[in-house]
């Protein structure tokens with residue numbers, strides 16, 4: 001971090017704010033960059049330095065920064081009704097309308113919405129209610145969850161247990177190891193030598209089938225997967241993988257949970273990627289982030305009719321579904337989400353993704369001219385550039401070299417923000433990006449890699 005600013009905010013932050021995912025050594029030295037305001041694709045810090053936001057805040061500000069319409073909708077709702085709980089039989093208008101809107105926009109019979117505070121709590125909700133569903137069906141042994149290495153599902157204790165990124169667990173305890181089982185990542189770049197993509201797909205599905213046999217389908221409740229892995233390095237599965245995994249799940253009475261926290265609301269050019277891109281309808285769909293374009297914390301676990309029919313039957317006279325968050329269906333968050341959805345519809349934002357997304361991917365392919373670029377991958381406005389110490393052997397840079405972090409730092413000096421994750425540089429810009437801005441993003445990244453390559457090799 002630059003941390004050249006020494007404002008009151010900078011000091012307050014350094015002394016008291018425990019940041020998510022922070023390197024405390026460098027933090028103690030430099031503190032934080034205090035972001036001040038944003039406008040469309042640009043974000044500006046309190047020293048007046050402006051950057052092209054290549055990551056939409058954190059995969060979420062899909063409509064861009066400074067949208068007055070969303071701010072007004074939130075402000076008006078806060079003034080009208082800032083909060084009242086939605087437990088039992090009380091509701092509020094934005095929550096009710098948003099639930100209906102989501103039911104309309106999600107595929108198939110995903111018609112029943114449980115609101116949460118974000119993606120982690122939505123994933124926790126999905127698993128807790130999946131267990132409850134099988135308990136109610138008289139199948140209490142169905143508890144295990146299949147997840148995947150490199151999958152990211154959040155930071156609450158159970159969402160972290162679902163997460164398959166090794167580094168995230170370092171120094172922490174792992175819970176539910178008897179419940180959560182990780183399958184191989186659908187990582188085409190690091191697939192076994194000699195396999196083409198179709199064979200790799202067979203390999204992954206066979207592995208899942210074998211694991212189901214080993215564990216016993218009667219013990220497995222659900223499979224959870226991101227349509228395209230995000231924080232795990234932007235990994236696009238081989239063609240047909242999700243559809244085949246969905247079939248396998250159905251054959252074995254295993255619920256398919258699609259974690260669309262990143263891919264939902266247009267990042268791949270559709271409302272949701274599961275059906276429109278990957279040709280299957282999950283049993284539970286998870287969304288957050290883009291639902292409110294990042295303007296307010298909100299997530300949702302959306303359930304099929306089939307599941308709802310079971311979990312909505314009371315366990316006995318007066319029995320209630322004992323699950324919920326104070327802020328489930330928060331009126332201000334729901335108002336932000338409703339307005340965001342209205343803007344997605346009115347401004348034909350996803351058509352822009354289908355134009356600029358392929359252009360971004362095509363332009364990024366040019367980065368393979370650098371020796372340290374091992375793989376360029378992604379889909380639409382989700383992209384990853386994996387850096388390697390040796391391209392022929394695909395040898396990774398040692399983590400302590402922080403290669404992607406160095407590229408991120410240089411790119412920022414050049415005026416664009418990307419995101420370093422492991423050895424991969426990730427991009428997920430707001431969906432309103434223009435072709436000229438794609439050029440600016442890729443040119444700066446190209447220059448940054450050029451500038452630091454000597455230092456890294």
Ligand code: PLP
Nearest residue numbers: 118119120152153154261262288
């Ligand atoms: N699932 C996926 C795919 C994510 O990318 C994230 C966050 O990045 C989460 C879940 C967790 O969401 P949250 O940070 O809102 O709890």
